[in-house]
Amino acid sequence: MSRLQDIPIQVLDGQGGQSETGNVAPVLHEIRHALARLASTGESTSIDLSAIPFAPGDEAALFGLLGQGEVSAVVNALGETRIEETTYPGVWLVTHRSPQETVLSTQIEITRTPSLLSTPAEDLSDALDALDHYLSSPTAQESA
Amino acid sequence: MKDDQTLGERLRESGISRRGFLKFCATTASMMALPPSMVPAIAAALETARRPSVIWLSFQECTGCTESLTRSHAPTVEGLIFDHISLDYHHTLQAASGEAAEEARRIAMEENHGNYLLIVDGSIPQKDGGVYSTIAGITNLAMLEEVAEGAAAIVAIGTCAAYGGLPHANPNPTGAASVSDIISGKPILNVSGCPPIPTVITGVLAHYLTFGTLPELDHLGRPKAFFGNSIHDRCYRRPFYERGQFAETFDDEGARKGWCLFKLGCKGPTTYNACATEKWNQHTSFPIQAGHGCIGCSEPDFWDRGGFYDALSVPTDDAGNILLGAAVAGAAAGAAVGLMNRKKQNTDTRAHEKVTVDDLNGD
Numbered sequence: 001m002s003r004l005q006d007i008p009i010q011v012l013d014g015q016g017g018q019s020e021t022g023n024v025a026p027v028l029h030e031i032r033h034a035l036a037r038l039a040s041t042g043e044s045t046s047i048d049l050s051a052i053p054f055a056p057g058d059e060a061a062l063f064g065l066l067g068q069g070e071v072s073a074v075v076n077a078l079g080e081t082r083i084e085e086t087t088y089p090g091v092w093l094v095t096h097r098s099p100q101e102t103v104l105s106t107q108i109e110i111t112r113t114p115s116l117l118s119t120p121a122e123d124l125s126d127a128l129d130a131l132d133h134y135l136s137s138p139t140a141q142e143s144a
Numbered sequence: 145m146k147d148d149q150t151l152g153e154r155l156r157e158s159g160i161s162r163r164g165f166l167k168f169c170a171t172t173a174s175m176m177a178l179p180p181s182m183v184p185a186i187a188a189a190l191e192t193a194r195r196p197s198v199i200w201l202s203f204q205e206c207t208g209c210t211e212s213l214t215r216s217h218a219p220t221v222e223g224l225i226f227d228h229i230s231l232d233y234h235h236t237l238q239a240a241s242g243e244a245a246e247e248a249r250r251i252a253m254e255e256n257h258g259n260y261l262l263i264v265d266g267s268i269p270q271k272d273g274g275v276y277s278t279i280a281g282i283t284n285l286a287m288l289e290e291v292a293e294g295a296a297a298i299v300a301i302g303t304c305a306a307y308g309g310l311p312h313a314n315p316n317p318t319g320a321a322s323v324s325d326i327i328s329g330k331p332i333l334n335v336s337g338c339p340p341i342p343t344v345i346t347g348v349l350a351h352y353l354t355f356g357t358l359p360e361l362d363h364l365g366r367p368k369a370f371f372g373n374s375i376h377d378r379c380y381r382r383p384f385y386e387r388g389q390f391a392e393t394f395d396d397e398g399a400r401k402g403w404c405l406f407k408l409g410c411k412g413p414t415t416y417n418a419c420a421t422e423k424w425n426q427h428t429s430f431p432i433q434a435g436h437g438c439i440g441c442s443e444p445d446f447w448d449r450g451g452f453y454d455a456l457s458v459p460t461d462d463a464g465n466i467l468l469g470a471a472v473a474g475a476a477a478g479a480a481v482g483l484m485n486r487k488k489q490n491t492d493t494r495a496h497e498k499v500t501v502d503d504l505n506g507d
Contacts, residue, residue: 053379
């Protein structure tokens, strides 16, 4: 074998599908138990996928099985965070990215509303101050 | 930067929103291998975290550990943490050299006596008075003893600093020793690996910065959060091991299908590290995922523990038979294999089996 093109290459399906390792099923069971807890006690759960040993394709297979539901949102804070509800209501896929778009962590949140979407209480008082400041400004008086 | 600012104050001053801070805490928890339920505790601790002085000493080493850390990521969230530490001495990275560099070290030691964090990479040669490695005319041995005296804690980065590493390999011509062989009476944390995983280095430093303490350690002084499981236990190829499906050569059907590399010498069952989950190059892959067995680089004396391509010993000649048996018989049989493997490691260490060209060619 002397040339690069002589090396036989077999291209495999890289689009997910059922993984041979069987590593996806235990995660789905964990999600199922967390969902049952959420339904019965209201307790939320967050699963950090970077702590789970996945084979190439396992993560895509998991995302494929969870699917995409009705809600998706983007939070622009320290880079983009994409929050998507899966086809199972209450099961959310949260992907944190850096400003350079590197994936920092991927989490599955089992909750009614992911915490990052709620407005922080301190921001409410800041918002009130900012709006009061605008309404008392000459610009606001003129436009009224 | 004001030295008395907390990390929380600094982040807010640099315009990071509250949602940004929450995201920062969530990704920091992930980096420290802590469960997401710890995020509120991290947020509270970061609010009050103070800026520590860090002195980094590089001894008998190849600079691979510093390379690993500095090439870990493009500037990202953990960059904010490193903006917050005061790296007062690192002779590879600092602009100053010669006497000016040593003066910076002495000033940092004096001003932060009892409070600075000491990071060491590289082993320390002890033979012949430690003459085999010196910096500014000072032996590594003398410099370590001097700087360790006023340190709040010491982090030994890399297998050389943690256990002696390659310089310590038989016949150890320089009398290389680890930090904990020389220093006692100080908290010492080992982040082993050749090199260590960059996110493990940053995770450990983030833990110290956040909580002001060292994390819980295993019997070899390594943080349990990252070194609590063997590579084998967390390997995505583990299901193939349980089914007795092994690659026999690097180009057979088993290798192409990604089966277990145990028979090709993978040291995953006796190696404790986080490669299988943290992975390398921004969580892209790790050696086993690339098709090569683990060489056990985060374990003491890994270089002297037999050929990298020799399978760990098992009770029969055929790994497949015993492993299938182990899967059926459960933990007891698994423990027996573990004991055999440890015995084999010790025997190999004594016999000092060398890796030959034939080993590397797989003949």
